[in-house]
Amino acid sequence: QQQVKQSPQSLIVQKGGISIINCAYENTAFDYFPWYQQFPGKGPALLIAIRPDVSEKKEGRFTISFNKSAKQFSLHIMDSQPGDSATYFCAASFGSNDYKLSFGAGTTVTVRA
């Protein structure tokens, strides 16, 4: 069963708009929440990550918001550009000795020029 639920499955946004992708988890032991970006024909690439002691993390146009009590986190892509068109995956893992990332199902983002 999927440990991280991701929505929406796909979204279309106009250039300059905001893309928002949401993820929810059940396992409160998770303590590391990364987002990966995948372009067609390529492997996923680490975009940004957050730990649960922080409610928000921003890197350039990408921001993670984290709500520990709701067990939810989200990725906001500000000023979306056509080059941001890709599939985005949220993920989670726990423990310093656990090397396994559990991925969400992915969101395909299309940015229209």
Place this chain on the structure above:
Amino acid sequence: DTAVSQTPKYLVTQMGNDKSIKCEQNLGHDTMYWYKQDSKKFLKIMFSYNNKELIINETVPNRFSPKSPDKAHLNLHINSLELGDSAVYFCASSPTGFRGYTFGSGTRLTVV
């Protein structure tokens, strides 16, 4: 200068055959992984090795056998291929204690 390289990039084979996928990383990472991405793009871990030692073996048919000759290499051998094995297989690596993976570009396996 590719960080995590997989070969081959594409593999088309018949049911029942045996095939191998090779993975090498030049990042000096201690941990390597195999992930399977299905047709719906869902990523699921198969195996993880730390310093050549198997540490994660998810519920994967024993037709799949990983081998790590050294910490820079993690190969995947698949016996008796089935139609359901068709997927993209990704190799990844990370330094010990850091969970930000570096993925390879994937191997698209098609079983016909």
